Amino acid sequence: MTSIPEKPSLEGLEAKWRARWEADGTYRFDRTKSRDEVFSIDTPPPTVSGALHPGHVCSYTHTDTIARFQRMRGKEVFYPMGWDDNGLNVERRVQMLTGTLCDPSLPYDPDFRRPEKPPKKPVHISRPNFVELCGEVVEQLEQTYFDLWSDIGLSVDWSQTYRTIGPKATRTSQRAFLRLLERDLAYRSESPTLWDVDFRTAVAQAELEDRELEGAYFKLRFRGPDGQDLLIDTTRPELLPACVAVVAHPDDERYQPLFGRNATTPLFGVEVPIVAHELADPEKGTGIAMICTFGDTTDVTWWRELDLDLRAIVQRDGRLRPVTWGEPGWECADPTAAQAAYDELAGKNAKQAQKRIAELLAAAGELVGDPRPITHPVKFWENGTRPLEIVTSHQWFIRYPDKESMLARGKELQWWPEFMRVRYENWVNGLQGDWNITRQRFFGVPFPVWYPIDGDGNVDYLSPILADEASLPVDPTTDVPPGYNPEQRNQPGGFAADPDVMDTWATSSLTPQIACGWGDDPDLFARTFPMDMRPQAHEIIRTWLFYTVVRAHYEHDSLPFRNAAISGFVVDPDRKKLSKSAGNAKDDPMSLITQFGSDAVRYWAANGRPGMDVAFDLGQMKIGRRLAIKLLNASKFTLGFGAGVEGAEGRVTAPLDRAMLATLAGLVDEATAAFERFDYARALERTETFFWSFCDDYLELVKNRAYDDGDPAGQASARAALGLALQALLKLFAPILPFVTEEVWSWWQEGSIHRSPWPVADDLRAAAGEGADPALLTVAADVLRELRKVKSEAKRSMKTPVAAATVTDTAERLALLARVEADVRSAGGVAGDLATSEGEGFAVTAELAPPEDT
RNA sequence: GGGCCGUUAGCUCAGUUGGCUAGAGCACCUGCAUGACGCGCAGGGGGUCGGGGGUUCGAAUCCCUCACGGCCCACCA
Numbered sequence: 001m002t003s004i005p006e007k008p009s010l011e012g013l014e015a016k017w018r019a020r021w022e023a024d025g026t027y028r029f030d031r032t033k034s035r036d037e038v039f040s041i042d043t044p045p046p047t048v049s050g051a052l053h054p055g056h057v058c059s060y061t062h063t064d065t066i067a068r069f070q071r072m073r074g075k076e077v078f079y080p081m082g083w084d085d086n087g088l089n090v091e092r093r094v095q096m097l098t099g100t101l102c103d104p105s106l107p108y109d110p111d112f113r114r115p116e117k118p119p120k121k122p123v124h125i126s127r128p129n130f131v132e133l134c135g136e137v138v139e140q141l142e143q144t145y146f147d148l149w150s151d152i153g154l155s156v157d158w159s160q161t162y163r164t165i166g167p168k169a170t171r172t173s174q175r176a177f178l179r180l181l182e183r184d185l186a187y188r189s190e191s192p193t194l195w196d197v198d199f200r201t202a203v204a205q206a207e208l209e210d211r212e213l214e215g216a217y218f219k220l221r222f223r224g225p226d227g228q229d230l231l232i233d234t235t236r237p238e239l240l241p242a243c244v245a246v247v248a249h250p251d252d253e254r255y256q257p258l259f260g261r262n263a264t265t266p267l268f269g270v271e272v273p274i275v276a277h278e279l280a281d282p283e284k285g286t287g288i289a290m291i292c293t294f295g296d297t298t299d300v301t302w303w304r305e306l307d308l309d310l311r312a313i314v315q316r317d318g319r320l321r322p323v324t325w326g327e328p329g330w331e332c333a334d335p336t337a338a339q340a341a342y343d344e345l346a347g348k349n350a351k352q353a354q355k356r357i358a359e360l361l362a363a364a365g366e367l368v369g370d371p372r373p374i375t376h377p378v379k380f381w382e383n384g385t386r387p388l389e390i391v392t393s394h395q396w397f398i399r400y401p402d403k404e405s406m407l408a409r410g411k412e413l414q415w416w417p418e419f420m421r422v423r424y425e426n427w428v429n430g431l432q433g434d435w436n437i438t439r440q441r442f443f444g445v446p447f448p449v450w451y452p453i454d455g456d457g458n459v460d461y462l463s464p465i466l467a468d469e470a471s472l473p474v475d476p477t478t479d480v481p482p483g484y485n486p487e488q489r490n491q492p493g494g495f496a497a498d499p500d501v502m503d504t505w506a507t508s509s510l511t512p513q514i515a516c517g518w519g520d521d522p523d524l525f526a527r528t529f530p531m532d533m534r535p536q537a538h539e540i541i542r543t544w545l546f547y548t549v550v551r552a553h554y555e556h557d558s559l560p561f562r563n564a565a566i567s568g569f570v571v572d573p574d575r576k577k578l579s580k581s582a583g584n585a586k587d588d589p590m591s592l593i594t595q596f597g598s599d600a601v602r603y604w605a606a607n608g609r610p611g612m613d614v615a616f617d618l619g620q621m622k623i624g625r626r627l628a629i630k631l632l633n634a635s636k637f638t639l640g641f642g643a644g645v646e647g648a649e650g651r652v653t654a655p656l657d658r659a660m661l662a663t664l665a666g667l668v669d670e671a672t673a674a675f676e677r678f679d680y681a682r683a684l685e686r687t688e689t690f691f692w693s694f695c696d697d698y699l700e701l702v703k704n705r706a707y708d709d710g711d712p713a714g715q716a717s718a719r720a721a722l723g724l725a726l727q728a729l730l731k732l733f734a735p736i737l738p739f740v741t742e743e744v745w746s747w748w749q750e751g752s753i754h755r756s757p758w759p760v761a762d763d764l765r766a767a768a769g770e771g772a773d774p775a776l777l778t779v780a781a782d783v784l785r786e787l788r789k790v791k792s793e794a795k796r797s798m799k800t801p802v803a804a805a806t807v808t809d810t811a812e813r814l815a816l817l818a819r820v821e822a823d824v825r826s827a828g829g830v831a832g833d834l835a836t837s838e839g840e841g842f843a844v845t846a847e848l849a850p851p852e853d854t
Numbered sequence: 855g856g857g858c859c860g861u862u863a864g865c866u867c868a869g870u871u872g873g874c875u876a877g878a879g880c881a882c883c884u885g886c887a888u889g890a891c892g893c894g895c896a897g898g899g900g901g902u903c904g905g906g907g908g909u910u911c912g913a914a915u916c917c918c919u920c921a922c923g924g925c926c927c928a929c930c931a
Contacts, residue, residue, distance in 0.1 A: 008890090210930075217931090234931055247931085279929055289931035298929045377930045422858055426927050538925075568859095571924085607867075612859080613924075617866055619880055622893085629893055637890035685868065689878075696895080700888095707889070785896090792897040795885050 004639055004747045008632035010597045010625070013739040014151045026752050027071075027155040029078050031524060039075035040528040041067060042512050042561050043156070044536050044544070045082030045164055048141040049089040054601075055570035055578045057152055057589045058614055061605035062567055063535040064154045065680040068735035070532075071155065072758040073672075078528045080160035080515045081149070085138040086169075086504045089383065091443045094134045099123060102130035102442045104477075104499065127442045127477060134443045138163070148589055153598050153738045155754065162514050164507050165445060170473035172514045173507045174448040176555060177396075177437075178469060185554055186398045186437075188462060192293070192300045193436060195391040196381045197318030197349075201440040202395055203381040203388060204503055205432065206543040213378040213387065216371035217285065218358060222246065225261035225274075231368055233285030235376065237361065238353035239292035241268050241323070241342055244308045248288040250276040255288055265290075266366035267341045267357070268325070269333030275306050294390035296379070297432075314389045316440075320353055322346045350389070394461050396447060397434040398506075401553055409549050413559055416678040417611040420538055420566040427542040435547070437506040444501030448474045450481040457492045465495060509547035512560040531561040533678075538566050538611070565678045568613040578616060592621065599737040600624035606736045609681045627688065628740040631733065634695050635744040638722045641706045652767050654705070654714050655819045657721035659776035660698050661768035664690065664725055668761040671732050680736065687732040694725065697781035704826040724767055728759040779813050780820045786844030787828035794848055804832040805846035808839040 021027060041063060046056060071077045095101060099118025106126040114133060115123065125133070149156060162168050180186035193202045218237040222230040232246060246263050248255035258274045265272060272290075279298055280289055291302045293312050302308065311329065315321045323342055326335030341360055345353045361367035378387045400406070406428045415421040438447075448467035451459045465481040467474045476497035480486050488494030510518075512531050517524040530552065536544060545564060552560035570578040592601050596618075603624025608614030652658055667690045674682040699722075705711060706718040734741040734753050745753035765772070786807075791800050805828075807817060814836045817824065825834055831849070 210928090232931080236931080279931095281929090281931080285931060291931085296930070298931070301929065379930080417859095419858065423926055426857065430927060432929090542926080569925085577924090609867090615866060617880095620866065623866095623879065626893060630891070633891035633894085635890085640890070682868090685878090689868095692878095695891090699890085703889075788896050789898095792885065797886055797888075798896060799886090799888055 004636050008636055008743075010599070010628055010632070010740060013743050014153070014593065014598050017739050017742050018150045018153070021155075021752070021754075022150075022158070024752065026754060027077070027079065027157050029157045029160060030076050031527060033076040033527065035527050037074075037076050038078055038527055039067075039070040039533070040078035040516070040531040041080075042515065042531045042534040042548075043079065043081055045084035045162075045508065045511065046145060047084045047089055048138055048145060049085075049093040052145065052148055052589055053570075053578055054587055054589055054592065054616055057148070057592075057601060058570050058605040058608060059535065059537065059567040060149065060154055061152060061602045062608070062610070062680060063533075063565070064152075064738075065602075065606055065735040066533065066535075066565070066675065066678055067155050068738060068754055069675040069680070069683075069758070071754060072731065072734065072756065074757065077155070078160070078516075078531075079154075079156050080162065081154075081156045081158065082162045082164060082169075082511060082515065083138070083142050083145070084164045084504070084508060085134070085142075086164040086444055086507055090134060090138060091441055092383070094130070094137050094443070095122070097137055098133055100125050100130060100133060102127055104442060130442055134165075151590070151593050151598055153602065155738070160515070164504070164511075164514075165443070167473050168520065169507055169510070169514045170445045171520070172510050172518060173445045173502060174467065174472045174474065175469055175519055176510055176513065176551065177502070177506070178448060178466060178472075180398060180554060181466065183554075186396060188394060188396050188464065190392060190394050190461075192303070192390045192392050193395055194297070194379065194381075194388045195316065195393075196384045196386070197316070197389055198384060198386055199381070199441075200316055202393065202436055202438055203384075204436050204505070206505065206546075207382050208379050208388070209382045210377040211380050212375050214373065215376050215378070216373045218361070218371050219286070219368040220290070220361065221266050221366045221368055222290075223264040223266075224258060225263065230258075230263050230288065231286045232288055232290050234290055234295075235374070236292065236295045236350075236354070237367075238320070238345065238348075238350055238357050239295045239313070240265060240290070240357060240361075241270075241320075241338075241345070242292040242294075242311045242313045243268075243270065243272055243290045244293055244303070244311055245272045245275050245291040245306065246288055247275050247277050247280045247291055247302060247306075249278065249280040249282045252280070252282045252287055254282075264333070267360060267364060268338045270331070270338075271333075273308075275302075275308075277302055277306060293392075296390070300390060310392070312392050314350070314391055316391055316393070318349050318386070318389055319347055320345050320349075350387075395436050395438040396500075396502075397436055398550070399434050400431055401550060403428055403431065405553065406546075406549065409553055409559060413549070413561075414563045416563060416565045420541065420564070420611060423538060423541045424546060427546055435550075437503045438500045439503050440499070441501050444504070445473075445507050446475050446477065446501050447498040448472060448476065449498045450476050450484075450495040451498065453490070453492055453494050453496055455492050459496045464498070505543050505547045508544060509551045512548065512552065513555070518555075529560075530556070530558050533563045533565055534561040535565045535567065538568065541566070563678065566611050568608065568611055570608075570616050571613045572616055577613075587616070596621040596625045597628060597739070599628040599740050602736055602738075603627060603684070606680050606684045610678055624737075627691075628737055630695065631691075631730075631737070631740050631744060634691075634699065635726060635730070635747070637699065637703075638726045639748055641719050641722060651716045651720040652724070652769065654702075654717040654721075654823070655773075655776050656698075656701060656780060656823045657717045658768045658772035659774050659780075659820075660694070661721055661724060661764050662772035663774040663777055664728055665761040665764040665768065666774065668728060668732065668759045668764060672758065672761070675735070683732070684736050687729070691729055691733075693781065694729070697784060698725075698777065701780055701784065701820075701823045701827045705823060720767075724764065728764065731756065731759050773816070775813075776816050776820050779809075779816045780824050782842065783807055783817060783824050783844055784827055787830070787846055790844070790846040791848065796848055796851070799829065801849040802828055802830040802832070803847045803849050804835070805830055805844060806835040806837055808837045808841065808843040808845075810840075810842075811838050813842070814838060 067077050067079050101122040103124040104127045108126045108128040112129045215235045217233045220232050224230040243265050259276045262271045313320045325338040332338045410424045449464040484495050516529040548560045600621045604620040670686050671683040702718040705714045730741045
């Protein structure tokens with residue numbers, strides 16, 4: 001408890017209270033509480049690769065308001081923080097920042113030091129060195145995030161942190177992986193996979209995006225079974241050597257006679273079957289398409305469903321691999337001619353090969369007409385720069401549960417707002433294939449497996465040697481599998497490490513398990529899992545949310561959390577999402593905090609409705625700042641009366657005071673219900689509205705009485721009511737404006753407001769007493785407003801005495817007015833008569849005292 | 855192509871099951887030294903509720919339809 005400052009101010013509150021809360025452990029999780037007393041939050045681990053912008057502040061503030069509300073309601077809040085330092089984004093950033101390139105074939109160099117400045121030509125370093133470097137860079141970035149989160153007032157328990165690539169997360173991910181493997185819910189297979197040729201890694205369905213690209217239709221002349229022309233349009237003529245069939249729609253009469261027979265490819269003279277499939281679109285091109293292994297995902301579908309040959313030609317670097325024509329699998333009419341043509345293409349990338357094969361086809365007279373330019377959507381990795389190719393490789397997959405059970409989980413989960421469930425259902429209904437969790441990268445969670453090498457030095461990739469669960473976490477590139485010794489690494493008869501790492505989502509889909517200590521800390525796990533709340537953005541429903549549901553469904557046969565609170569984006573005035581890459585996120589959150597104060601920035605954030613996009617708006621922050629300052633001043637004023645709370649019951653006797661408390665009780669009900677529904681915005685809006693009228697009307701109406709020693713009962717009533725109201729109001733604001741409310745609280749209370757109990761509406765009703773009528777306050781404020789209007793329109797001071805006034809209103813309202821007349825007269829400065837007249841409409845006429853001559 | 859969300863004052867947004875003359879704040883205009891706050895206080899002007907139909911005694915609210923903006927999904931030869 002301190003005293004009320006002479007000139008209250010917002011300056012320095014962040015640093016002051018941030019330090020205090022940390023020293024006092026205000027937000028530390030008390031792990032003696034049982035599951036039903038706990039409210040646990042599955043915080044989104046921010047990717048530490050990017051710079052922070054106001055968008056981050058917004059959604060994390062939303063979650064924090066809920067955390068603070070639940071804490072005050074009496075729940076013990078489990079509010080951890082993770083750092084997402086896994087994944088390609090971080091790796092890419094480290095490459096750029098340090099000027100290095102990971103080369104797994106190099107041995108670890110214990111003396112390697114990060115260059116001062118990134119060299120122009122990247123330095124090649126070993127995987128362990130690269131991983132070390134990632135750790136260093138990430139640590140610096142985490143500090144920046146920690147500072148911002150602390151200044152913005154997140155009530156996170158900072159002793160509960162994890163990294164998505166730290167030992168805890170690695171152990172959890174590896175354990176979960178091994179258990180899925182054991183139940184045959186994860187498997188390894190060689191199959192066509194979407195592949196980024198620049199980053200040389202597989203990409204999952206969830207990370208795809210379409211981009212419109214310039215392309216062209218090439219009309220190729222195939223030969224039909226009877227030697228007739230069979231014209232086929234394609235945008236990828238360079239894949240002609242990989243053609244394994246041509247396909248048309250089963251109902252397409254033009255091609256029906258040909259089904260089951262063979263066509264011959266131009267240039268290479270390969271005989272391919274003519275097949276039928278519903279996915280072939282008679283409207284597209286000539287209605288018959290070539291199937292290549294593989295040009296796009298439709299090719300993969302056709303190849304699987306029609307059981308076609310495999311003639312893959314695109315390598316992992318995106319270039320066409322060498323092929324010997326005439327050998328098994330590459331039979332053709334004239335191997336020499338085919339070889340001659342193909343040798344022109346081998347080693348080229350897709351673009352170069354396309355150009356060359358177009359020339360070859362034209363020269364051979366097999367290209368009909370000129371290519372027709374089109375724009376068409378092409379699949380990219382969302383972070384990539386070149387179109388994805390499809391290559392065949394060994395990958396780890398997790399089977400998806402059947403759609404029905406996933407949809408049932410979606411129904412079981414509470415969505416806020418409700419309509420977000422549809423996005424989940426859309427995604428589940430559109431699922432294809434299984435979940436590829438393999439990434440051919442270095443900085444990530446490694447698979448805890450090795451492969452045996454036979455006496456001839458061949459690696460058996462389909463018979464993995466599994467790590468012991470007790471030995472986790474393991475890195476197969478440095479650890480040795482059970483039963484082997486280190487000298488046997490990469491030797492005939494020895495073992496080889498799995499070279500890949502898990503996809504980011506394979507780890508972050510386990511954030512509840514990681515944060516709650518699954519397998520490591522069963523006691524904590526029992527008190528926190530399944531979690532209560534998952535806050536996240538809608539764009540990653542298909543990834544983070546969906547995958548997390550899959551993992552908990554498998555591992556615990558439950559939801560990972562009961563509530564999903566989905567936030568929108570922060571958008572600029574043009575409704576574009578705020579992002580660093582779009583260049584519209586120039587405002588640094590720290591400078592906003594300096595300029596307006598944390599509470600003001602939080603106020604702006606909390607104005608964004610759950611699930612709705614939030615406009616970035618400095619004006620709202622200004623208003624938030626004003627609100628915070630008003631809270632300081634109004635509190636100072638109120639407390640200046642010695643507005644106590646102790647023994648307030650029974651002392652609130654004046655009708656106006658009882659009316660105010662009854663109104664306030666209604667507000668508490670409404671704000672509480674809103675917070676329960678994760679609707680911090682409505683709670684704020686209602687509280688704010690009440691607060692301003694509390695200041696402008698109620699405070700004005702009672703201040704004279706509160707000062708008046710001649711009316712001890714009235715004075716005591718006003719002071720008691722003011723004290724109760726102030727306390728409740730501060731608490732209602734506390735989740736949104738934690739700094740200013742804590743500051744005011746400290747003026748006359750012990751302990752933190754953030755650990756104090758949430759206001760109870762019935763307590764306020766009890767203090768207001770039986771039959772307290774909120775309408776009294778409304779009537780009094782209405783009349784006061786009219787008296788002010790008269791003064792304002794006469795351009796006179798609000799202090800101007802009113803010589804006489806007449807209120808016209810219904811009998812009912814006039815009766816109410818009579819009960820609060822003294823307060824109205826006092827606040828309005830009505831010196832003379834306050835007459836009443838029963839009538840239809842509400843009106844007030846007033847005669848002002850003449851101006852004093854000076 | 856399918857779906858979801860939105861469109862209310864110049865700006866940011868409220869408006870619960872249809873029901874007083876559609877609200878708030880900002881901005882703008884006019885005033886005011888008032889026992890806390892001039893980063894304040896009092897007052898004022900400003901809206902065919904995206905367009906068009908319909909249901910109803912009555913529609914910002916319910917139904918149909920169109921437009922625009924945003925997002926998600928889609929097998930894209």
